[in-house]
Amino acid sequence: MDPVDEQLPIPPPFMWACADCTQLLRALAQVIDADAGCFYEQLAVAQHLAHEHTSALPAPHTDGCEQCPRYTIHAEGKPPAGPWAEHLARSLFLHESVARLL
Template identity: 45%
Template sequence: MTDRPVPPPFMWACRRCADLLIDIATATALSTEHDLYDGTVRCQLMLAGHLAAHHLDAIPEPHTDCPRCDFYAKQPDRQHFESLWAEHRARDLFLPAEVARLM
């Protein structure tokens, strides 16, 4: 994996964000030791969910070159994809784009 972006200061100021960032680092280290360990993805999803729920105003705007953002943008409000879309965009704050846009 390429270098991860440096998370913005608000994430380090938020205790839950900071804890989840540390969990991701720990999970990533564990995944190099155990082939079947999948905790890294779980930690990424937990942090993206926290960001969407508690820091929505800090989440980046939709990607202009992203099929997933295009899909979410075309969904009717009744589908309730807003939080999933926010989680997708939030991943840019702590993961490289090639990894962040996988989900």
């Protein structure tokens, strides 16, 4: 993989304005820099975004996402919440290929 491709995308400005987001992003970056598993750090950022920044979540994916159609079926017409909201939040701070895994 190209070193540029390995870099995380730059999170949107609202995340840097939030002290909790900043702290969680720094913890994620530290674990990534240490080349350690970062599942729990990713989850912590996604959960925070899903609970505290719901209006900033991206729209459900319509272009080849394997997860969003499954979440849509179970949502019964309700807006994204819980694991689906966390799934959408991941695209704010992870590469699309990684963000859409969960």
